[in-house]
Amino acid sequence: MYYRKAIVAIADGLGDRPHPLLNGLTPLQKAHTPNLDRVASQGICGMMDLIAPGIPVGTDMGHLVLFGGRPDDYPGRGPIEAYGIEMDTRPGDVIFRCNLATVDEYGIVIDRRAGRINQNTVELVAAVNGMVLSDKVTAYMQAATEHRAVLVFRGANLSENITDSDPKAPHDGKPYVVPQASDNSEKSLQMADLMQLFLNKSHAILDAHPINTERKRHGLLPANFILTRGPGRCQPLASVPQKYGFNGCCIAGETTVLGVAKLLGYSTHSHPLFTANISSNFQLKAERALLALDNNDLVFVHFKATDLAGHDNLPFEKITAIEHFDRMVGLILDNLPEYTYLALAADHSTPCEVKEHTGEPVPVALCGNGIRQDNVVQFDEYACAKGGLNRLSGTDFIHTVIDYMGYSQKQGS
Numbered sequence: 001m002y003y004r005k006a007i008v009a010i011a012d013g014l015g016d017r018p019h020p021l022l023n024g025l026t027p028l029q030k031a032h033t034p035n036l037d038r039v040a041s042q043g044i045c046g047m048m049d050l051i052a053p054g055i056p057v058g059t060d061m062g063h064l065v066l067f068g069g070r071p072d073d074y075p076g077r078g079p080i081e082a083y084g085i086e087m088d089t090r091p092g093d094v095i096f097r098c099n100l101a102t103v104d105e106y107g108i109v110i111d112r113r114a115g116r117i118n119q120n121t122v123e124l125v126a127a128v129n130g131m132v133l134s135d136k137v138t139a140y141m142q143a144a145t146e147h148r149a150v151l152v153f154r155g156a157n158l159s160e161n162i163t164d165s166d167p168k169a170p171h172d173g174k175p176y177v178v179p180q181a182s183d184n185s186e187k188s189l190q191m192a193d194l195m196q197l198f199l200n201k202s203h204a205i206l207d208a209h210p211i212n213t214e215r216k217r218h219g220l221l222p223a224n225f226i227l228t229r230g231p232g233r234c235q236p237l238a239s240v241p242q243k244y245g246f247n248g249c250c251i252a253g254e255t256t257v258l259g260v261a262k263l264l265g266y267s268t269h270s271h272p273l274f275t276a277n278i279s280s281n282f283q284l285k286a287e288r289a290l291l292a293l294d295n296n297d298l299v300f301v302h303f304k305a306t307d308l309a310g311h312d313n314l315p316f317e318k319i320t321a322i323e324h325f326d327r328m329v330g331l332i333l334d335n336l337p338e339y340t341y342l343a344l345a346a347d348h349s350t351p352c353e354v355k356e357h358t359g360e361p362v363p364v365a366l367c368g369n370g371i372r373q374d375n376v377v378q379f380d381e382y383a384c385a386k387g388g389l390n391r392l393s394g395t396d397f398i399h400t401v402i403d404y405m406g407y408s409q410k411q412g413s
């Protein structure tokens with residue numbers, strides 16, 4: 001048996017729908033993508049449902065599947081974020097993923113991301129870190145990418161069964177959700193009360209914080225509230241690279257993606273210039289992906305800006321993001337070592353008009369030695385539907401890549 005290497009380039013939230021501002025084309029159809037089209041025309045294409053048709057997934061679940069994990073192993077968003085930022089956690093902690101947000105004096109969420117705040121978040125979060133909520137429970141908090149943060153409740157009698165306080169997109173303009181127990185246990189009822197206490201105390205501290213006073217003076221939204229979601233407890237998962245016997249690496253700027261990769265046993269590589277938005281240095285990312293092949297067999301390289309433009313309904317910005325992704329893929333393709341596969345994938349669709357993830361399939365392509373090339377010459381949601389990979393699940397897709405690499409496990413004898 002021979003072994004080969006592969007790079008999988010993932011454009012977050014790539015899939016879209018026909019957009020009226022683009023004459024009924026999708027951003028991917030409209031964008032100039034000579035390199036993505038090169039991969040499609042040299043390889044085999046298809047449409048991928050991460051789990052199943054019509055089932056939308058989050059970035060965390062989408063990557064868990066792409067990295068070869070089982071959807072049933074999903075531990076909750078909070079623990080994944082904590083892994084991503086390497087936050088100190090302990091067994092028994094209940095961990096939440098959070099947004100720094102803006103609320104008015106009535107608790108109405110003006111902006112779920114506090115104007116996509118990306119400065120001074122470390123100082124703001126430090127102001128509520130270590131908050132004592134009872135004689136048994138203390139809250140710890142650490143900033144993540146941009147408006148994101150991780151909250152840990154540590155102590156006795158905790159429960160992860162409480163509702164999210166985040167009203168979630170597209171519900172700016174609605175009040176935050178008062179946390180409630182999602183089962184009838186005493187622990188969960190107490191946990192909901194503790195969360196309400198945390199929300200009230202942190203709001204009072206943040207609203208009066210000098211950084212927010214300064215933001216208001218400059219006409220910026222204050223980051224004066226913490227929206228919580230995705231509670232869960234840390235649980236170690238089986239390493240995917242170990243299961244197959246290869247070395248795997250993930251290159252990304254987004255902590256969620258890095259967290260999922262770490263959780264599944266991949267090594268990770270990030271850089272301050274991987275900003276997880278349109279300013280991300282895609283040239284450096286391509287360089288690092290190629291370099292990672294020295295010590296790894298399977299390298300994932302993640303690109304985030306496509307998803308952000310979808311969430312903000314900015315089809316032209318999504319086109320620009322796709323063209324950056326295209327150039328990153330071009331740099332990889334031009335320098336790809338012999339006998340190395342290159343795959344294109346996405347973790348879900350984020351149609352601009354919906355501003356949220358949907359369950360439509362995403363285009364995928366795979367090129368390299370010995371591939372059964374199909375007739376598809378463009379990489380988009382329509383052309384790839386006619387490809388040789390047909391319609392497959394995320395698990396099928398990664399199994400296919402691993403099989404071409406020579407690491408799949410034969411069934412039977």
Ligand SMILES: [Zn+2]
Pocket residue numbers: 012013058059060062307347348
């Ligand atoms: Zn995503």
